[in-house]
């Protein structure tokens with residue numbers, strides 16, 4: 001085993017790949033998406049920040065190579081499913097990526113992991129400079145993952161890996177040296193394994209997936225409504241056909257045969273695992289996933305914005321603020337009227 005593989009094994013990283021080309025292969029695809037206006041309210045993706053995504057060098061001039069990592073949370077998806085199907089669930093759902101990293105915002109949890117990993121790479125390459133990418137940098141991360149051999153662009157626009165499905169977060173380290181020649185595992189770009197399947201398209205409640213471009217119409221997506229909108233806003237048409245999503249949405253992943261296969265083939269969920277999930281995410285379960293909807297809304301209405309920020313600190317749901325979360329919850333209250 002070479003040094004790079006040894007470091008990755010030490011950090012329990014199983015799915016990864018290395019890329020040395022800074023150019024995004026699907027940038028034209030991205031530009032067309034913006035031109036159609038399919039990014040909707042996600043204005044931060046257009047203009048200069050959008051254009052930067054053409055090449056990683058626009059973000060990090062000294063870029064020579066990237067180590068791209070898939071942080072798998074598929075086990076959480078199976079355990080949370082068991083909870084949602086149990087008597088204890090109040091019928092509301094929070095996306096699995098939120099629960100998958102101990103309830104901590106993955107931007108914090110995985111950034112720490114990437115920083116620890118970078119320390120070991122610094123020992124191996126003392127003169128190298130290392131930066132990271134984790135969602136918020138102007139980088140087309142799915143494109144990067146596709147080029148690193150981590151999977152194909154599914155019709156739901158997720159990167160899907162044949163072995164682990166699509167329940168993973170992408171993170172990357174960028175190096176000022178080309179480390180690709182030190183890697184035993186060479187990336188081979190995965191072919192499309194969606195075939196004739198259209199499950200994600202057919203079962204998305206809000207018809208947010210554009211069949212022809214395999215991209216989302218962002219304003220129609222429950223994920224945009226529930227994560228990205230912080231004030232009163234109209235819910236996307238069809239959201240009432242969903243499953244009680246109050247933060248993020250996993251429907252187009254849960255119905256995907258590649259994820260179903262991963263879930264089916266893994267061990268049965270134990271009662272202890274559900275308890276463990278609850279404990280790790282205690283704030284989220286206590287606030288949102290067990291009480292009656294009206295009780296939750298009353299609790300949030302009695303809080304100040306500051307108090308909401310304090311209680312949800314470090315968790316992903318802090319993002320919407322109290323008002324944004326109340327908007328998500330009240331959608332379901334209005335449905336009952």
Ligand code: B12
Nearest residue numbers: 026029095135141142143153158159169170214223248249
């Ligand atoms: C904006 C954004 C969103 C938006 C828009 C999502 C979208 N599909 O465009 C919203 C808020 C809706 C969202 C939702 C979610 N997101 Co998001 N999001 C992003 C972000 C910041 C940018 C994505 C973007 O640029 N979209 C624009 C489209 C056009 O680009 P794209 O998604 O990269 O898609 C490429 C492919 O579609 C490709 N392509 C597809 N078909 C074809 C065919 C050809 C021929 C070619 C050339 C190219 C091509 O071209 C596109 C451009 O590269 C990325 C992080 C990042 N920096 O990249 C995370 C990211 C994509 N999100 C992620 C996650 C986990 C989610 C959610 C699952 C969260 C949740 N549970 O609610 C959902 C999934 C919804 C979905 N089905 O996509 C992960 C995805 C990991 C993975 N396995 O793919 C990312 C990578 C964050 C991360 N670091 O892990 N997200």
Ligand code: SF4
Nearest residue numbers: 204221222249251252
């Ligand atoms: S995340 Fe939900 S709303 Fe968005 S495309 Fe997927 S199924 Fe549709």
Ligand code: SF4
Nearest residue numbers: 154155194197200256
């Ligand atoms: S549900 Fe079917 S079409 Fe959609 S991403 Fe999965 S395999 Fe592809």
